[in-house]
Structure formats: structure tokens, C-alpha cells
Amino acid sequence: MAKKFKQKQVLPGFGLSMGYTLIYLSLIILIPLAVLFLKASTLSIKEFWDTVTDARVVASYKLTIYTSFIAALINAVFGTLIAWVLVRYEFIGHRIIDAAVDLPFALPTAVAGIALTTIYAPNGWIGHYFAAIGMKVAYTPLGIMIALTFIGLPFVVRSVQPILLDLDYQYEEAAASLGANPIQLFFKIIFPAIFPAILTGFALAFARALGEYGSVVFISGNMPMKTEIVPLLIITKLEQFNYAGAAAIASVMLVFSFILLFLINFWQWKTTKKHRLT
Numbered sequence: 001m002a003k004k005f006k007q008k009q010v011l012p013g014f015g016l017s018m019g020y021t022l023i024y025l026s027l028i029i030l031i032p033l034a035v036l037f038l039k040a041s042t043l044s045i046k047e048f049w050d051t052v053t054d055a056r057v058v059a060s061y062k063l064t065i066y067t068s069f070i071a072a073l074i075n076a077v078f079g080t081l082i083a084w085v086l087v088r089y090e091f092i093g094h095r096i097i098d099a100a101v102d103l104p105f106a107l108p109t110a111v112a113g114i115a116l117t118t119i120y121a122p123n124g125w126i127g128h129y130f131a132a133i134g135m136k137v138a139y140t141p142l143g144i145m146i147a148l149t150f151i152g153l154p155f156v157v158r159s160v161q162p163i164l165l166d167l168d169y170q171y172e173e174a175a176a177s178l179g180a181n182p183i184q185l186f187f188k189i190i191f192p193a194i195f196p197a198i199l200t201g202f203a204l205a206f207a208r209a210l211g212e213y214g215s216v217v218f219i220s221g222n223m224p225m226k227t228e229i230v231p232l233l234i235i236t237k238l239e240q241f242n243y244a245g246a247a248a249i250a251s252v253m254l255v256f257s258f259i260l261l262f263l264i265n266f267w268q269w270k271t272t273k274k275h276r277l278t
Contacts, residue, residue: 033254039247051248056224057233064230065256067141068209071148076202079156080194086157087164101158104151109214116147117219139221144229147216148209155208156201163197196268203264210257 040048051057086098104112120127120137130137137143171189180188213231220227230253237246 036247036254037251039244040251042244043248047244048248051245052252056228057230057249059225060228060230060233061252063141063144063227064210064253067144067148067229068206068212071145071152071209072202072206074145074149075152075156075205076198079153079201079205080160080198082153083157083160083164087161101154104154109151109212110218112150113147113215113218116143116150116215120146120219138219139223139227141227143219143221144216144227147219148212151212151215152205152209155204156198159201159204160194160197163194167193196271199264199268199271203261203268206264207257207261210253 043051082101086094086101117124117138119125120130120143122128122131122136122138124138127137137146167190172185175185175189211231213229213235216229217232220229220232222228222232230249234246234250237243237249
């Protein structure tokens with residue numbers, strides 16, 4: 001009787017599909033990451049610790065994490081605002097702006113870095129205005145933040161935009177009819193619904209910024225202890241044929257990124273669950 005009433009899968013071949021999925025993930029993600037840790041394990045504990053705690057490496061950790069976090073935070077705010085404008089308003093050039101959001105995806109990162117450096121250099125189109133007031137953008141942490149903000153913006157916009165499109169206007173109309181003002185409408189009705197998507201966009205932008213190289217290497221100036229990011233330091237180790245050292249630094253960043261993304265995804269899951277219950 002159990003076999004008779006057993007529910008059949010809508011799509012057949014689950015076992016075969018799962019097998020292909022696991023093989024593909026193993027070849028593309030799991031095995032390369034495992035090799036990375038294996039390469040780092042060729043160092044002794046003392047060598048590994050000395051490599052990852054070197055003053056130059058620690059400075060690059062701090063700079064990379066700090067600038068990536070600030071850039072992702074800026075994108076979380078202004079990316080949400082851009083998504084709101086694109087969804088809630090119709091205006092001339094709407095489709096052009098909507099398509100322009102994806103340009104950082106399509107533009108080679110090296111080209112983006114050269115363009116940003118040209119614009120924000122002390123003699124650049126925008127940089128010379130900052131230079132006139134004694135403020136330097138290119139070859140500083142501020143320039144790195146600008147580059148990371150540029151490449152991370154689409155992640156937030158494209159995460160929030162579909163949620164805003166699917167948001168039911170009836171809740172807003174009902175709240176407005178009960179006397180809620182626009183600020184209350186946003187923070188009580190709209191924000192709780194889009195907050196998980198904002199978290200997703202923030203996490204993606206932050207993770208992307210941690211590993212960004214091409215757009216940052218030109219505008220940063222690559223000064224050790226000042227504007228040297230972790231990806232550049234890894235490249236430097238590889239050019240010196242210090243593969244184990246490069247793997248050690250990369251493994252630390254990988255573990256940090258994994259823990260951070262896990263915490264953000266867990267927070268997002270808790271927030272979504274709470275919103276559904278309410």
C-alpha cells in the first residue's frame with residue numbers, strides 16, 4: 001500500500017540530476033578550494049602563522065575588509081534607492097538607466113580601473129576639483145572605495161528590484177487609509193519586505209569587493225601598508241613563485257568570507273522567517 005500511494009516526482013531522473021550537480025560543483029568549486037587548502041598546508045604551522053600575520057599582510061587585510069564593507073554599505077543604501085526609482089517611477093530615459101546599471105557586469109574590470117583613475121586622478125576631470133581643496137581621491141583608500149562601489153552596485157539593485165516589483169500595493173493603500181504617513185509606510189510596510197533582498201545584495205557586493213583586483217589595482221597606487229589590497233598581495237606572492245604563501249593568504253580570506261556570508265545568510269533567513277510569521 002505504501003508503494004501504491006507514494007507520491008511521484010514531477011520531474012523524473014532526480015538521482016541522475018543530483019549526481020551531475022554534485023560532480024559539476026566538485027569540479028568547479030569544491031576540488032579547486034580543496035587544492036588551495038592543501039597547498040597552504042605544505043607550510044609548517046609556524047611558517048603559516050608568520051605568513052598570514054606579517055605586518056604587510058595584516059595591513060592589506062584591514063584595508064580590504066574596511067573598504068569592501070563601506071562600499072557594500074553605500075551600495076545597500078543607494079542601490080535600494082535606485083531600484084525604488086526604477087520600479088516606482090516612469091520617466092524619459094528609464095530603460096537607458098535600467099540598462100546602465102548592468103554596465104559594471106559587462107565592462108572589463110581593468111578598463112573600469114583605468115577609467116576611474118583617469119577621472120579621479122589629481123589632474124582628472126573630477127579629481128582636479130578635489131585637488132583644489134586639498135583632497136586626494138586616486139591612490140588613496142577613498143579611491144579604492146569608489147572602485148568597489150562601482151563594481152558592486154548592480155548586485156544590490158538587481159536583488160531589490162524584483163521584490164519591489166512583486167510587492168502588493170494593497171498593503172500600502174490599506175495602511176495609508178488608516179492614517180499612516182509616507183515614513184511609516186516605508187518603515188512598517190515596505191522596508192521589512194525588501195530587507196532580506198537588501199541583505200542579499202549587500203552580501204554579494206561585499207563578497208565581490210573582497211576579491212576585486214582589476215578595477216582597484218590602477219586607482220589604489222599599490223603602496224604597501226597604505227593602499228595594497230589582499231588580491232594584489234596574492235598576485236605578488238605568485239609572481240615571486242611563493243605559491244604556498246599565496247595559498248595561505250587566500251585561505252584566510254576564504255574562511256573569513258565564508259563565515260561572514262554564512263552569518264549574513266543566517267540573518268537573512270531569520271528575518272524572512274520572522275516576516276512570514278508576522
